[in-house]
Amino acid sequence: xxxxxxxxxxxxxxxxxxxxxxxxxxxxxxxxxxxxxxxxxxxxxxxxxxxxxxxxxxxxxxxxxxxxxxxxxxxxxxxxxxxxxxxxxxxxxxxxxxxxxxxxxxxxxxxxxxxxxxxxxxxxxxxxxxxxxxxxxxxxxxxxxxxxxxxxxxxxxxxxxxxxxxxxxxxxxxx
Numbered sequence: 746x747x748x749x750x751x752x753x754x755x756x757x758x759x760x761x762x763x764x765x766x767x768x769x770x771x772x773x774x775x776x777x778x779x780x781x782x783x784x785x786x787x788x789x790x791x792x793x794x795x796x797x798x799x800x801x802x803x804x805x806x807x808x809x810x811x812x813x814x815x816x817x818x819x820x821x822x823x824x825x826x827x828x829x830x831x832x833x834x835x836x837x838x839x840x841x842x843x844x845x846x847x848x849x850x851x852x853x854x855x856x857x858x859x860x861x862x863x864x865x866x867x868x869x870x871x872x873x874x875x876x877x878x879x880x881x882x883x884x885x886x887x888x889x890x891x892x893x894x895x896x897x898x899x900x901x902x903x904x905x906x907x908x909x910x911x912x913x914x915x916x917x918x919x920x
Contacts, residue, residue, distance in 0.1 A: 748896045749869075750913035756868060756900065759889035760787050763866050764794035767836065772864050772885055774836035776829070780804050780851055783840035786901055787868050791838060800829065802854075804847050830858040837863060841897055842870040842888065849877030856882055869897060 751759075767774070774797050779788030781803040788799050800823050823829055835855060842848060848865060855863055862884050870888035879886055903909035 748898050748912075748916075749892060750898045750909060750916050751868075751900065752910050752913045753900045755913070756787065757790055759868050760790035761794055763787075763868075763887050763889050764791050766887055767791075767795065767864070767866065767885075770885055770887075772836070772862075773834065774864065775833040775861075776800055777836045777838055778802060778823070778851075778855065780837065780839040780847060783899070784838045787840055787866070788838040791836070791866065795836070797836070802851060804851050830855060830860050832859065832861050834862045835860045835864070837865045838867070839865075840868050840899060842867045842875075843873075845875035845877035845879065847877070848879065852880055852883060856880070871895075 774795065777788050777791055777795065777797050777799045779785050779799055779801045781801050785801065788801075791797075792799050802823060837848070837851060837855065839848060839851075848867075852863060852865070863882060864885035864887065865879065865883055866887040866889075868889045870891045871894045872891055873894040898909065898912070900906060900909055
């Protein structure tokens with residue numbers, strides 16, 4: 746199976762582009778909410794450019810054998826969510842919009858806590874039919890890059906970062 750390999754530099758530059766577009770759009774989040782585990786690093790990089798606090802939620806869409814489950818489920822949630830999210834403008838961050846099920850689930854959970862507004866930011870949006878939807882209450886959707894439906898190898902998943910970066914360079918050299 747053909748894969749995408751993105752380096753930390755790629756991720757950083759993509760997150761900066763997203764931050765620039767968030768600012769240019771006029772959206773000024775009060776809080777960044779990272780969907781763990783893939784959204785942790787992009788959210789932290791966005792914090793550098795947007796200067797907003799980051800909260801994290803753990804949502805799992807895979808079972809113990811790394812097979813997709815029917816529905817996402819909460820693994821970790823924001824303590825005192827009502828107080829921290831009510832009336833706030835939220836930027837929800839994940840690494841990839843694949844099936845959209847996790848995003849939809851998390852958006853609906855966040856909406857239960859009465860935020861003023863929710864926007865979504867993902868590093869990569871896969872061109873494919875989505876099982877989930879972005880609810881109409883979401884005011885903005887920022888995708889760093891739209892990519893074909895291939896497996897994405899992120900640097901934070903690499904056991905050998907040198908080999909990972911070499912694979913990323915080899916992918917860039919292909920016509």
